[in-house]
Each structure stands twice: as C-alpha cells, then as structure tokens.
Amino acid sequence: MNDYYERLDNALGAVVGFLWGPPLVTLLVGGGVFFLLYSRLLPYRHLPDGVRLLFSGPDRDDEGTLSHFQALSTALSGTLGMGNVAGVAVAISVGGPGAIFWMWVSALVGIATKFYTCTLAVMYRGRDSEGTLQGGPMYIIREALGPRWRPLAYFFALAGLLGTMPIFQINQLTEVVRVAIAVPTGWTAADAHFGFDLLFGLILAALVLVVVAGKLPRIGKVTGVLVPAMIAGYLLLTAVTLVSHADQVGPALMLIVRDAFTGEAAAGGVLGAVIITGIRRAAFSNEAGIGTEAMAHGAARTGEPVREGLVAMLGPIIDTLIVCTCTALVILISGVWESGDDNGVSLTLAAFEALFVDYSGVMVAVLVGVLSLSTVVTFWYYGAKCLGFLIGARHQHHYVWFYLCLVVIGSVASLDLVIKVLDSMYALMALPTMLAALRLAPRVNQAARAYFQPRSCEQN
Template sequence: MSDLQTMLNSLVGFLWGPPLVALLGGGGLFFLLYSRFLPYRHLGQSVRLLLRKADDDDPGQLSHFQALSTALSGTLGMGNVAGVALAIAMGGPGAIFWMWMSALLGIATKFYTCTLAVMYRGKDSAGEWQGGPMYVIREGLGEKWKPLAIFFAIAGLLGTMPIFQVNQLVQVVRDTLAVPMGLANEQFFLFELGFGLVLAALVIVVALGQLPRLGKVTAVLVPSMVIGYLLLTLIVLLMHANEVPAAFALIITDAFSGQAAAGGVLGAVIITGFRRAAFSNEAGIGTEAMAHGAARTREPIREGLVAMLGPVIDTLIVCTCTALVILISGVWQSADANGVTLTALAFQKLFPIGGAWILALLVSVLSMSTVFTFWYYGSKCLGFLIGAQHQRHYVWIYAVLVVCGAVISLKLVVSLIDSMYALMAIPTMTSALLLAPKVNAAARRYFAAREALTSDSSGS
C-alpha cells in the first residue's frame, strides 16, 4: 500500500501540473471570450428554465430540474465539505480564491460541454439515447477519434468510484458515534465494515430502480441538503459576523502570497485551488455532461444554460460557506485533522450545541446522493466500453467498492480520484474546444429564434 501511495502521489504531481491547469483555466477563459460572455449575460434565463416543463415527445429521461439535481448531487457532495478542508490544508486559505476563479471560468465551460452533451447524443448498444463526452467525441468528431472516447470512458469508470465519498461519510459518522461510544481501535474496523455494508445495500436499492428513480431521489435530496447545509453555515457565520470580513481578506491576500501553506509557492496554491475546484464543480471533467445529456429536451442550448448554474451553487456559494466556517474557527492552523474531520471540528467549535450531529446528518445526505449519481456515471462508462446490455451488472461491483471505501486510507483515495479526474479532463476539454464553433452557431440560432418569437408576441 505504501508503494501504491507513492506511485499515485507521483502520478498526481505529474498530471496536475501547469499544462492541465492551463487546459482547464485557459480553456474556460477561451470559452468565455469566444462566446462574448454569453453565459454571464443569460444566467437569469438559466433559473427560469429550471421551472420549464419538458414536452412529452422530447427525447431524454430527465426534466431540466432533475438533470441539474442529478448533476449537482455528483458535485454537491464531499467536494464541498471535505474537499474545501483538503484545499485549505494543502494550499492554505488562498486556494479558495483560485477555486473561485476556476468556478467563474467553469460557468462558461459547463455551458459548452453540456450543450454538446445534448447536441451530440448517441445511441448505446441497446438503442437508448445517451450523453456524455464519450458520445460527443464519437458523434461529433467521428470514428477516428473513438480511442479518445474509450480513454474517457476508462478514466470515468475509475474516477467515479464511490470510495472518497464513502470514506469521508464513514469518518464523520465514526467521529460522531463510534468515538463518543468509547470503541477500542480494533473495533473501528468492524464498525466501518458494518456501516459500509449498510451503505452498499442502500445503493443497490436505488440503483436497481435505474435513472428515473435516481432522478426522483436527487430532486428531493439535493434541494433539501443545500438548504439545510446553507442554513447551518449561515447560522454559524451570523454568530461570528464580525470575523467574516477578515476571513475574506485572508483568502484574497494568501491567494497571491501563498505563505500559509505550500511552502510559500504561489504556483502550488493555484494548482491546489484548481484541483479541488475540479472535484467540487467538475467543470471540464465531463461527468456532469452525462447527467445533462439525459435531459428531456430537443434544444441543446437550453440545457447548456441550465448547466451553468452548477459552479455558482456548489463552488461560489456552498464551498465559500464551508471555507469561511473553517477559517473563522482557526482549527485549520492548530489541528492535525484533514478532510471532513477538519470541517466537523470547525462546526463543533463554532456551534458546540449539536453542531457535530447536524453536520453528520447533512454530510450523510450529501455523500449518499453523490454515491447514487456516481453509480450512474460509472455504469454509463462501462456500458460504452462493453455494451449497454452488460452495464446492469455494474451495481454489484459498485456495491463492493462502497464497502472498500469504508475501510480504505484517505490519502490513497484522494490520490486515485485526483489522477482520474485529471485524465478525464483531457478528452472532455479537447472535444469541447474542437466543437466550440458548433455551439456558437447553435446559440446564434437559438437566441435569434427567441428574439423573433418575442417580437411577434409584442407585435400581436
């Protein structure tokens, strides 16, 4: 395990270097400029589209709201609770600033990648319409690019394993329940194993219901967990409102000095921010495109507009709230804890009466919704590789991975997922950059049709 950890650390260091950050950040900037800031100009319409009812004959399986909820359930998970703590621990407060920058650029990236996911939907081996980077590459770039599509599917299959979410969920439950119960160290493994088996059973129940059930589950879980978590953080921040400006100032100043962590190396702080932002909002990674590609719509631009809300909600709002709580608490400077335990310590210090229990409940919902969605992503990647008729068997493999995630090392988990996210970004961003002119042409047609319809309505 030690040798594997060392190998993965080296791989992460190589993959998450300046070239990949340039691809994600530079690609997002290109999309923003190339679209003439279209995503920012139409954020209001994105919100309105969430309430639009799909036509009965529209292709796809999910409504706009369900598609966004499903995509958010994959991003509004541990990346917003444990991922932020990891960012601060690894890159200091300044890493949060670069998470913000990544999210601002990610708005444009998601508009392009998720528009393409609907524009270039393809049929799987069972004849069902599917979306995602592997189909965008196959249908949009042609068969000669299929090796790149296979490359994404393999990285996606490994990158959407549930081990990080389950690992952190078990950790927070262990800290909340097992430690106060006074369990001995040798009993922790049995506790983690038993909890992992229960989680695996829940995953099987939801997964056997396929995507419609997943859409219904996430449409309920995601809004409730966002509201609940934001209420908890807002209560804490209001109780310490006088310290919030200083926390913001620390984030901004440390973003350009990098003195609090990473040995004072600014580049390391920037890379840490972009890496954790990718885990938080997944802009340019490609997983969210698989959810939005299943939306019931005939208009690709419409789904791209809805998808833009993802980075705003999960990184600019939820991650910021988590970061402020951790920084105000001061535990990031004094505690050796990492991941979700660091976040739990912050809430426990600032909200001592029941804070840890409330956080454990919310984290359970955050984690499980992500685990459910990652099953869907992984099954679609496997279906692309070996045939959709075989992807139903993935649920049993996935259940085993859930149990493994309950007992595996956090450092090993983070290194593995970071590596796969980096590999997934390469085909996703490459295809989006090559097909960007197609998106611009479709956007011109879409908004011209809307303007004509508005003119006709006002004229009549």
C-alpha cells in the same frame, strides 16, 4: 506491508503531480477563459434564463429521461456533499486559505465551460448498443468527431469508469458518522474502529443497492428531493454560524485573497502549489470540464441543446461559489485549520463544533451523509454508462456488484491514497472532455445564435 503502502503512495503522488501540472491547469482554466471570451460572455448575460428554465417543464415530445431540474439535481448530487465539505477542508489543509480563491476562479470560468460541454451533451447524444439515447463526452466524440477521434471516446470511458468510484465519498461518510456519532456514543473506539467501518460499509452497500435497482428514473426522483433539501439545511446551518461571527467574515475573506498571491499558508510557501491545489479541488467540487456533468445533463428531456447548457452553468455557482465558500469561511473563522490535527471532513466537523454548539457536528453529519449517498448513487449511473460504452449496454448491469464491493472497500480505505487515485482519474477525464469541447465550440456558438435570435426579434 507499510513499505509497500509507502511506495504505492509515493508513486501515486508522483503521478498526480505530473498529471496536474501546468498543461492541465492551463487547459481547464485557459479553456474556460476561451469559452467565456469566445461566447462574448453569453453565460453571464443569460444567467436569468438558466434559472427560469430550471423550473420549466419538459416538452412531452422531447427525448430524454430527466427534467431540467432533475438533470441539474443529479449533476449537483455528483459534486455536492463530500466535494464541498471534505474537499474544501483538504484544499485548505494542503494549499492554505489562498486555495479557495483559485477555486473561485476555476468556478467562474467553469460556468462557461459547463455551458459548452452540456450543450454538446444534448446536441450530440447517441444510442448505446441497446438503442437507448445517451449523452456524455464519449458520445460527443463518437457522434461529432468521427472515427479518428474514437480512441479518445474509449479513453474517457475508461477513465470515467475509474474516476467515478465511490471510495472517497464512502470513506469520508464513514468518518463523519464515526467521529460525530459512533465514538461519542461509545459504539466504537477512536483508535480501533475497523469493525465499525466495515459494518457501516455493508449497510451503505445495501442502501445503495435499493436505490440503484430503480436505475436513472429513481435516481432522478431521489436527488430531485434530497439535494435541494440538504443544500438548504446545510446553508441554513452555515448561515447561523457565520451570522453569529459576522465580524470575522471580512477578515477571513481578506485572508483568502491575500494568501492566494503569497502562498504563505501553503506547504513550503509555494504559490504554484496554492493555485494547483485550488483548481484541483474545484474540479472535484464542480466537475466543470471533467465530463461527468455532461453525462447527467445529456439525459435531460429536451430537444433544445442550448437550454440544457443554460441550466447546467448554474452548477458551479451553487456548489463552489456558494456552498464551498460557506464551508471555507466556517473553517477559517474557527481557526482549527491552523492546528494541523484534522483533515478532510473531520476538519469541517471540528470547525462547526468550535463555532456553534456541541451537537452541530451531528447535524452536519446527517446533512452531509445524505448528500454523500446521493453522490454515490449518481456515480453508479456514471460508471455504468462508461462500462456500457466500453463493453456493451447489455452487460452494464453487472457493474452494480463491483460497485457495491467498492462501497465496502471505501469504508476502510486510506484517505490519502483514495484522493490520489481519484485526482489522477479526474485529470485523465478532463483531457478528452476539454479537447472535444474546444474543437466543437463553433458549433455551440452557431446553436446559441439560432436559439437566441428568434427571441431577440420577438422582443423588438
């Protein structure tokens, strides 16, 4: 059994290494740079408009399901949580502090990428087999690019169905509860916890079923309340921690920048590994160019595609440039990352407990746990949409039972194996998403000119 697992792990490692090679990194980062230059820095110039639109109400006559705020909260719920807590810890463990710098780079260009992909998600919404209006890369490709591109739409839907499995979030949520609460209280042992993990997975499956039974409207309402509250709580906790160690923040930032170009802290000291690790974890953190974010923003209740693009581009700023940076600074200042004893969310917990107080791990567990659950229910929505596109919307309700089984499996699965499977699927999702967005970029620019021109005339 161990030999089989080792062979599988090695095979998946080879697949991930191939998929996340220079071509895909160039497509994601180079594509983002292209969008930024092609738009003449439009996303940066109109960041205040995105913030203003976030709190504006939808037009009652517009089609869609979610408000701008709910759409962004739903998209963020798919990235915040384990992607910003465990994902950052994995990035530092594998790529060293320099990986965080390349996460920043990916997020900065990802702002432009999200503007284009999410504008297209509203511009080219389509009807599923039951006549419901839907958005996402598969509908963008089907509605805008014609029959010759149709196989790419099904390719994305299949990769999205597998890439939005909840295994990583559940795996790390189970670990954070076990490490921070169950083991200290004696509910389970540190080295024999399969029974606890399985029971906890069954409880989580029941909670997920309650939320997803209400479908997208309930998910939008739940994430619209939980995500902002948990972000505020997590940032408050990290702010208190960093303020109490303010003298070490500057050196930690310098370490990130220095290591980004030397790769000294990465395995083998290979700079290329640092860059790829940072970009890979950034994709898991903010999903810019991956396509899942387009499925959430494509459900927004708006008749103006550019408005949703402006709202969507706030995502990388919030989840990567702010939340991920806070997590990274806590880990680096604590020094626990240098021991190599922890990985994933356990490394983040150890960092908080080393810098703050004994019970900070419990507070992190609660905050991250809620964010992780919001990610899980959002991923169910993504997966159901992908399945509906593949086999028909009338059958997609069956997906929930398969999804609940994945929740239970995730509670007892291996972290390394889970990360490699999801990394592979994220790479495959990025290909059709970025290719379609690059092909349709002129249409986004045309829509942006039409949207901003009347406002310029009014101001003059």
